[in-house]
Amino acid sequence: MSEGLESSQQHKRLVLKVLLWTTVAGGVVFAGLNVGRGIWLLAAGECVFVLFVLLVLRIVDRTTHFTLVTVAYLIPFFTLMVLALLLPRTSFTVFAWIQMIPIICYLLLGLRGGFWMSVVFVSLGVAAFSYRYSGEEYLLSLMMLANIWISSMAITMFSHIYERSRLANEARLIELASTDNLTGLANRMKLSEVLERERSHALRDNKPLSLVMLDVDFFKRVNDQFGHNGGDRALCHLAEVLRSRLRDTDLLCRLGGEEFAVLLPGATLEQAAELANDLRRHLAAHPLDIESTQQIMTFSAGVATLGEDGQSLDELMQTADRRMYEAKGAGRDQVVAAGQQYPLTAPVLQTP
Structure with a gap:
């Protein structure tokens, strides 16, 4: 998931770089044209801004303050557009850039930042256009200004709706990518993400963090007796039963097959072992009803x-997995933590 977020950030950097180079090229061209037409103030502003953009281009790939740099670029960029609309002898075609503002803002600043930046500068741009180009023919001017206002607001709304839908779809895809399809539990990718976050909290606050790995005992027998549908029901039953005994801060994951993990923020090794034992007893006390029989389920955990x-x-995971196989080798249906020793048999000779 973190890779996906990094990819999104790189995409924004690429968009900004393309816009920066476009600004440099456009700024040089329009500065030259405005010098030729004697619009010195605007030409000077464009030259200064081009120099500023060249400096931004030097840092855009390595800055850790991407949003701040983006805002520092966009504010003078949009201000120059509004100024160009107000100055005499400039072309009304500058307004085409005003209508690009929502697209640029939402691409670079996201939903909230894009909304406020768009509302402020599109409103200023439309107001500047209205002030500069309203004529003496009232109805004609009213029609022209209505077109400008409505089209500008429509582009802003369309950009907002698109960005909101894109974020919702992205969140849904991330959720699907981090969820086990069968049980609805988190998967290993989600476990990795949450562990990194909880690890940082644990180290910062000097609090314990423990991991339990568990494997369903004799799961192959369930599959052989009740088929794969029965096996799926057993896994879903286990997920439901264990989840009901965990705190909201705990994370129950399915790693694959009949193997699960439980991340326990704030739990010491002893507390985690006690909780794993409680889960083991709770699961055994709630057998699976399948084909008019009750199938008692147990697990081994490390x-x-x-x-x-x-x-x-x-x-x-390597340590917890080794201890889980110690539990299996010692007869299954038990929990192994540090300091516990059992006469072990080779796990590879055991058929789960």
Whole structure:
């Protein structure tokens, strides 16, 4: 998910770079034309702005304050457009750039920033056009100004609606990408994202963070006896039962197959082991009703904690996974945490 957000940021940087180079080319051309027509104030403003844009181009790829740089560029850019509409002897075709403002703003600033920047400068641009080009023929002027106002507001609204729909679709795609289709639980990608966030909080606030990995015992027997549909029902049943015993801050994930993980912010190794044991007992006390029979489900689990068992998701999962197989080797239906020892058999010889 973080890669997707980074990709979105890179897209905005590319859009801004294209706009910056367009501004440089346009600024040079129009500055020359305005010098030729004697519009010195506007030509001077365009020359100064071109120099400023060239400086922005030097930092746009590496700045960590992208939004601030973008706003610093857009405000003088749009102000020059409004000024060009107010000055005598300039062409009314400058207004074409005013109607580009909503598209530019929403592309670079997103929903909220794009909305306010668009409302302010489109309103100023339309007001400047109305002041400059309203004529003596009242009805003709009224018709022209109505067209300008309505078309400008329509472009702003269309841009806003499109950006809102795009953000909603993006959020939905991210949700789908981070959710297990069968159980509705978070998947490994979501686990990785949440663990990184909770790890930062734990290190900053000096609080514990633990991870439980669990694997359904003898799940192959369920599949053999009730088919894959029965196996799917069993996994969904487990997800529902375990989720009902967890806090809102805990994260239950399906990693794949019959393997699950539980991220427990604020839980020490001992607390996580106790909770895993409680979940194990709770699951066994709520058998699965399937084909007029009650199928008791159990799991084997291993526990790891941030710090002594690792710092990254991979390290914590490796430790918790090893302990989970210790639990399986010791007879299944139990939880293994640090300090617990069992006479182990090779996990590869066990058929889950």
